[in-house]
Amino acid sequence: MKKTLLALCAAIILFATCARAQDSMAWFRSLIENARPETADMGGWVAPEIYGVNLYPFRPAPGDTPVVRVMAGSWPGMVSYKVASVKLTWWKPGGDKTVADMKLIDETHGIYEAALPKAAAGDEVLYTVSVTDTWGNAAIQLPPGGERMLLVADTQDPALDPALDVLAVQAANYGREIMLCMELAGKPGRNIGADLLAYGVIAFSRDVRYKPSQTETELTSGWLAGHVPAFSISDLMPASDLVGALAPSKGPKKADFKKKDNQMCWRFDPATVRADYDAGLKVVGAALAVDSSSMALKISDTTRVTMLYPVVNSYRVR
Amino acid sequence: MNPTAARAARLAAMLLIVISAAAARAAAQPAFFPTPQKAAYRAETAAAKAFAIKADKNISLATVNEYASFLGQWGFEEKEGGVTFALTWLPVKECEKVSFKPYQKKSMLDDPALQTYFLTVSGSGVTVKACGEDGFFYALMTFKRLYRDTDKGMIALTGAEITDFPAFPVRGVFEGAYGVWDTEGRLGVIDWMGSVKINSFMYGPKGDRKMRRSWRELYDDIELFNFKRLIERCRKYHIQFGFVLAPPQGVSYGSDEDFAVLMRKARQLQGLGVRYFVLAFDDTLGMMYHPEDRARFANLGEAEAFLSNRFHKALQDYDPDVITVMVPEIYAGVWPMDYTRSLVEKLDPEIYIGWTGSEIGAPKIDAADMKKFIEFYKRQPSLGDNWGSIFPLVARAPDIHKYTTQFTMNPYNLFGEIPIPGAGGASEPAMCQVQCASTAQFAWNPAAHDPDKMVDALAALHAKPGYEQAFKFLLYKDYYHFRGYYTLDTDYRTPQEKQWIAVRDAGGKGADALLQKTRAEMNAIAGKLKTVDAGAHNPEIGKSMQVRANVSEPYFEKVEAALNDLETALTANDKAKTAAALDTVINAIGGVDK
Numbered sequence: 001m002k003k004t005l006l007a008l009c010a011a012i013i014l015f016a017t018c019a020r021a022q023d024s025m026a027w028f029r030s031l032i033e034n035a036r037p038e039t040a041d042m043g044g045w046v047a048p049e050i051y052g053v054n055l056y057p058f059r060p061a062p063g064d065t066p067v068v069r070v071m072a073g074s075w076p077g078m079v080s081y082k083v084a085s086v087k088l089t090w091w092k093p094g095g096d097k098t099v100a101d102m103k104l105i106d107e108t109h110g111i112y113e114a115a116l117p118k119a120a121a122g123d124e125v126l127y128t129v130s131v132t133d134t135w136g137n138a139a140i141q142l143p144p145g146g147e148r149m150l151l152v153a154d155t156q157d158p159a160l161d162p163a164l165d166v167l168a169v170q171a172a173n174y175g176r177e178i179m180l181c182m183e184l185a186g187k188p189g190r191n192i193g194a195d196l197l198a199y200g201v202i203a204f205s206r207d208v209r210y211k212p213s214q215t216e217t218e219l220t221s222g223w224l225a226g227h228v229p230a231f232s233i234s235d236l237m238p239a240s241d242l243v244g245a246l247a248p249s250k251g252p253k254k255a256d257f258k259k260k261d262n263q264m265c266w267r268f269d270p271a272t273v274r275a276d277y278d279a280g281l282k283v284v285g286a287a288l289a290v291d292s293s294s295m296a297l298k299i300s301d302t303t304r305v306t307m308l309y310p311v312v313n314s315y316r317v318r
Numbered sequence: 319m320n321p322t323a324a325r326a327a328r329l330a331a332m333l334l335i336v337i338s339a340a341a342a343r344a345a346a347q348p349a350f351f352p353t354p355q356k357a358a359y360r361a362e363t364a365a366a367k368a369f370a371i372k373a374d375k376n377i378s379l380a381t382v383n384e385y386a387s388f389l390g391q392w393g394f395e396e397k398e399g400g401v402t403f404a405l406t407w408l409p410v411k412e413c414e415k416v417s418f419k420p421y422q423k424k425s426m427l428d429d430p431a432l433q434t435y436f437l438t439v440s441g442s443g444v445t446v447k448a449c450g451e452d453g454f455f456y457a458l459m460t461f462k463r464l465y466r467d468t469d470k471g472m473i474a475l476t477g478a479e480i481t482d483f484p485a486f487p488v489r490g491v492f493e494g495a496y497g498v499w500d501t502e503g504r505l506g507v508i509d510w511m512g513s514v515k516i517n518s519f520m521y522g523p524k525g526d527r528k529m530r531r532s533w534r535e536l537y538d539d540i541e542l543f544n545f546k547r548l549i550e551r552c553r554k555y556h557i558q559f560g561f562v563l564a565p566p567q568g569v570s571y572g573s574d575e576d577f578a579v580l581m582r583k584a585r586q587l588q589g590l591g592v593r594y595f596v597l598a599f600d601d602t603l604g605m606m607y608h609p610e611d612r613a614r615f616a617n618l619g620e621a622e623a624f625l626s627n628r629f630h631k632a633l634q635d636y637d638p639d640v641i642t643v644m645v646p647e648i649y650a651g652v653w654p655m656d657y658t659r660s661l662v663e664k665l666d667p668e669i670y671i672g673w674t675g676s677e678i679g680a681p682k683i684d685a686a687d688m689k690k691f692i693e694f695y696k697r698q699p700s701l702g703d704n705w706g707s708i709f710p711l712v713a714r715a716p717d718i719h720k721y722t723t724q725f726t727m728n729p730y731n732l733f734g735e736i737p738i739p740g741a742g743g744a745s746e747p748a749m750c751q752v753q754c755a756s757t758a759q760f761a762w763n764p765a766a767h768d769p770d771k772m773v774d775a776l777a778a779l780h781a782k783p784g785y786e787q788a789f790k791f792l793l794y795k796d797y798y799h800f801r802g803y804y805t806l807d808t809d810y811r812t813p814q815e816k817q818w819i820a821v822r823d824a825g826g827k828g829a830d831a832l833l834q835k836t837r838a839e840m841n842a843i844a845g846k847l848k849t850v851d852a853g854a855h856n857p858e859i860g861k862s863m864q865v866r867a868n869v870s871e872p873y874f875e876k877v878e879a880a881l882n883d884l885e886t887a888l889t890a891n892d893k894a895k896t897a898a899a900l901d902t903v904i905n906a907i908g909g910v911d912k
Contacts, residue, residue, distance in 0.1 A: 049539070049543065051542050051543070051546050051589065051590055052546060052549070052589050052590040052591040053591075054591045054593075056636075056637055056638065056639070057638055057639050058426045058593065058637075058639040059426065059639075069589070069636075071589030071590060073539065073542075093379060106585060106589070108582060108585070109582075109585055109586050109589045110589075111585070111589045122376075124378055124379060126379065144383060175383065175386060175387065175390075176386075176387065176390045276505070276547055276550060276551060278550050278554075279543070279546060279547045279550055314378065314379060314380045315378075316378040316380075318410075
């Protein structure tokens, strides 16, 4: 599956020459031959899952001590990573955020619990949950408001050209839109020697095809916030449109792209990726290089995987 | 004219002008359901398709975000110069002054005051006052029905003064038959439910073996993920997602081991966020399989009560607000017997009892039925109507909301269990938009429920121009079949029947004209029925209606034969034969097999 994903990334660059690429295994061979160990350090593209975030009692009254319970787990169908920690972040509008560890209360189902402060009349409390697994991949609830939040950090790799070294992916939730930003160690470039460069933050869902028999992550209907400097492409595009991506744009831009210093940011409507994006978007950042003469693909750097939920939970005490 | 008289005349004239102007401004209700409890409408005004929200300090951020999110989805830009929403929080007592009193208020869902809203649309100003987040949401759903897109970036907005609240605080759709909808189908149903203010979705398809036959098995991660999607979608539309667990197949009622297995399953659903459970003992071979149970419990009722009470308490340990319903083996009628008496005596009063009325498919449901249940069971029923037709509800008395807080409908025939000709066994969640529509109307505002108006509304909503009559015909035809199957206890007659009954009661006067009219209408409808699948806006609904249309031929043949006999009698001027032929026509029109 990873190969499929990498091939998708590669397609951004390769589709221009795909007419001559009758050897359909060429991309996969290229990937295997050129893959760097660091690019495989993603935990099988599996991030933990937040299945439920619930408040007890349903409508807190003055004097109640509300309790948040979270059901979280990894994805046992592919890997056996376990949830390592679950954290609750809560705040009042305009107030400081408090982060608390959540306690495992039900090992069978992966249910965690933490209490919020005693409720007082008129209190409005907002809260989010984040989960990290034993591989280091994360699931994060991102509240609206436009505050930029680090989704995943990647250590600097001295062996990599800074223009290909992904340091972080950040996200901000603007309510109707989300912004994904990728930070590099150096300025993004058009090429390094004979290699053409491409960058992307892939946002896709867990069960992109929605069919019970096809609920493994597939990328054929994923979306890619991508930038290919050599071809001036800086937009969000569906996998199915990749083949035609180099043709002049016919429709409106699907993402607002901004590049500044070492950062590239894409702002877009997450409903474009999937209608019920609240159920989670899987996000990973990647930098790629393609040998312009042999068209050999090199996945230069990727981040770990984050399951992103652009939501916030809240209650008001009446 | 003296000065006083002249002044009086001027005043009278002014008053007349004011009254006339007010009358001119009043407008009919835009076509939507459920009908608000109290509403006055005024003419449309033009406004830019943009919005700004001015919320008082008591309004939660969640409500403000919800308004912004839905308005954004509907294409409104967030900027000044368009529609301004002023949101005001009211104390609950203000809403209790206008809303119906619930029969019993014992759960988080039972309070209609929290769903009450006051909506005023004047020019481009919208004021919303409510006592709970649900009320603000329902006001927004009503606002959606009050505007239409006109020119680019503009809307026509109907002026309105609305005070609205539900009759039944809990209004539900129960996926409870033997088939199973897919997740995408359910999501579509939930989207629709939210738009018509239905607030309870009960998951209980008997085709899900993990809900029933294999209740001991936990859901896997993929199934959990799909439940998560359903629950999230329900939250978006202020809908409680309920879950049915049906353990009677093989359970040992008194066993600690079996109870631990049952709770392991229930806890999985609680972890997802389910706060509304049904423990179903219905439609199984009711018996105690295990000798330990037979030794311990006097009868099955005692055993079911024991397990239900234990289940409810364990759910409550996790969630103090949990709602538990138990559906007994005897879930229709009121039958004093050891089994039911044990339930009355032993079942925790906090637990609701699921009940379908006097029969599994109730011929009628009225106050007498409800009182009979309450008198025997000493609690309110959780009313689940197995209405098995795509035709709107009839024979459900508008005042039954005084005897329960819950009205839920199981869209039963969608699975072909009731022998609707041609309906097959297909699972058709899209058809819920037709079949469950009258539940939305009846459960919110039963006094305003009118089956014929609902038929008109459904045809206007779902049929493309030119197909409305064919669509309506299929609804009425379904009713003709269904009322025989359920032996409905009602005086309701369709408009077509009423016309012919009027002619018969007038001694045949006007029969010839009505005969010609009926023939012309039937011919026109028959022509459209051949392609009715293409005549629905929703292809799934079209497909389902086509299945029904494809088996209409015998009906047309019977009606045509009856009309021919009538024509012969009329030509012969034979009064006795005409009277007999009129009866035959009425029976044929009404699908009566005589």
